[in-house]
Amino acid sequence: MKCPFCGKENTRVIDSRPADDCSSIRRRRQCDECSKRFTTYEKVETIPLVVIKKDNNREPYDRSKIEAGVFRSCHKRPISVDQINALVDEVENTIFNLEEKEVPSNKIGEIVMDKLKSLDAVAYVRFASVYREFKDVNTFMNELKKILDHEHV
Structure with missing residues (x-):
């Protein structure tokens, strides 16, 4: 892997462990040329996902759209960036666990709302x-x- 500091390709893994979300591997690497260390993450490659919009147009899945919507919803709320990222990770895991190649945008919206309701x-x-x-x-x-009504039950 190319060193982000000097650009040389002679790097080696000095430590590997599961990341906090347990769905990726965190690797500490060291450059053999400049001796600087950096971190990389390895994730399982998922199937390409297409989102079916309300007007039946199709577009590639884009995590940043979910992040943007959740960030806007949580603006000036006592919710940390880590909590937001965890929520988006949960949404994404739920979507990919459907094992569908195409997912309607309303299904994604319902999943987001379900997760936000509990947050x-x-x-x-x-x-x-x-x-x-x-x-x-x-x-x-x-x-x-x-x-x-739900809170009083």
Whole structure:
């Protein structure tokens, strides 16, 4: 592997262990030329996934779109970046465990909402309001009522 510091290809692995998520391998490497150390991660290659949009157009799966939506929903909430990344990892694992080549965007949205609901109710409502395209206050209030009813059970 090429050293990110000097660009030489003479590097060696000095330590390997499972990463925190246990779905990848963390490797510490050292360059034989400049002796600097760096970390790489190895993940299992997944099948290419296509997302079917509402208008039936298809586009390649893009993790950053889920991240952006979740980050917006969690803005100014007491949720750490690590929690957000863990949630997106869970969503992604759920999607890929479906073992489908094509997944409708509404299925992805429902998975995200399910995960957000257990993380933070406000973030969930924010995401749902955009995802479900609430047209009026009544629709918004109905969603809030569902959350409140669920909390009192």
